Amino acid sequence: MPLQFYNTATRKIEVFKPAESGRVKMYHCGPTVYRRPHVGNYRAFLFADLLRRVLERRGLRVTQVMNLTDVGHFTQEDEDHGEDRMEMEARNRGLDPWQVAREITNMFEGDMKRLRAKPPEHRPRASDHIAEMLEIIELLLKRGAAYRSGPENANIYYEVSRFENYGGLSGNRVDALEAGARIDINPEKKHPADFALWKSDSKHIMKWKSRFGEHGFPGWHIECSAMARKYLGDTLDIHTGGEDLIFPHHECEIAQSEAATGKPFVNYWMHVKFLQVDGGKMSKSLGNVYSVDDVVARGFEPRHLRFLLQRAHYRTPLNFTWDSMRDAKGAIERLDAFVVDLKTLRPAAAAAVAVDEMLQKTRAAFDAALDDDMNAAEATAAVFGLLNNVRTAGGASLKLTKEQIELILAFLGEFDAIFDVLTPEELAPEERAEIDRLVAERQTARQNRDFARSDEIRTKLAARRVVVEDTKEGVRWRRV
RNA sequence: GGCGGCAUAGCCAAGUGGCCUAAGGCGACUGAUUGCAAAUCAGUUAUUCCUCGGUUCAAAUCCGAGUGCCGCCUCCA
DSSP states (O other): OOOOEEEEEEEEEEEEOSSTTTEEEEOOOOOOOOOOOOHHHHHHHHHHHHHHHHHHHTTTTEEEEEEEBBBBOOOOOOTTTTHHHHHHHHHHSOOOOHHHHHHHHHHHHHHHHHHHHOOOSOOGGGGGGGGHHHHHHHHHHTTTTTTOOOOOOOEEOOOOGGGGGTTTTTTOOHHHHHHOOOOOTTTTSSTTTTTEEEEOOTOOOSSSEEEEEEEEEEEETTTHHHHHHHHOOSSSSEEEEEGGGIIIHHHHHHHHHHHHHHOEEEEEEEEEEEEEEBBBBOGGGGGGGOHHHHHHHHTHHHHHHHHHHEEETSSSOOEEEEHHHHHHHHHHHHHHHHHHHHHHHHOSSOOOOHHHHHHHHHHHHHHHHHHHHHHHHHHHHHHHHHHHHHHHTTTSSSSOHHHHHHHHHHHHHHHHHHHHOOSSSOOOHOOOOOOOOHHHHHHHHHTTHHHHHHHHHHHHHHHTHHHHHEEETEEEEOOO
């Protein structure tokens, strides 16, 4: 089966063909760094990572860009009510917006690392690309797709009526939007659906000089058009983001980029459905906007969260609950146990199980699932199927030859090249030493048949989230 | 008001006309194993896919109505 993706623009599943054979250029809308990203954000960011790894498995060379929005925006035109989020957050905390951006960027990068996302080739900041944005704005003015307005003509708007495909991505019609009557009347605009490319406001903290005035700052959408163009060129293979970005953000990006370059902007649009919490939306008032730290504080490793977020199909709403976190953790623990068993197993002399055949079938199912619009649920099911087959085929205990063990581990390595969940978190050396000491002490007690003492130590270890297992091959322990 | 998505076991979640008397995971229960556990193995855990009506030889899958949840139309992954 060829690699296929659902394309938001056509609302169909299409065979994926990069413009340049063997190479893929993709852009992902990253976070606005005014507050710490939450688990819902990471569903979208981890989707980008999964996509990258699936493309790489297909032998494609990927150039990935994920931006950081560190310039605040408000599209609400009424200055009394509209406020820039970055500046609002900064004022509330008594910081300047640049400090907030730096702090949140660090948190974001730390979270992404803990979640094992491969670093994209480029992670550009909007504030570093003002010149590139102005360049596109100039092009749009020259082509008559944008106009100057407002005091001293310092504000610049994109004229939506000049772009006939506006609405093509989202299915929205400009006249239907008007009927919504939720767009404030702004006398500066020729049409209510026109959107800002550049605004001027002397009160703004994050602002730049340009030929349009001293106190300018960019509109929300222009940064992505500018950064995508700089790092990937005029036409991208894939552009992704959360489902909320389809309109207006991505619609506006298309309008700007295509009007400026005269070329198609994106060949495949992919959008991730929102993560729900407890069957509903997450919100500050419900107290269910969880961060990676919240998840870790509840005794989970980041890889458990990674698995939870990645194994569900990206186009269906996923329900995050603490039960579902426990579920993901349990699943990973079973995989962990399988890997440990394989690595410590004494190999059998002769093959008792048809491992080759199992692996062949599993690999075929795994690839077919991934190729089919990244059906991660089916792909992981195939891996668990292999685990069950291998474990049950040999009866009560595993009977595998050395070669078979290596083949299975190699396949699990392939699985892990995509999902990256099999390596447990490393323990601090002191902690590891302390655990080893307790485990050894317990062993001595057991050898003396002092089970009271042995169980007492086991309880102590459990308090450190350590489970000991007495096996035929000896004692082993693991963190849970 | 306009546009779009989803609804499958206690929970999470695939499947979108016949191979479904419905994957996979978690959890629970029974047994084997164990000093006891853990892990593992054996077995049990949806005659049914939100509700009602329809199309079809055949529907979880298609159509219609309803209910619930989610997203967009304003910043949001």
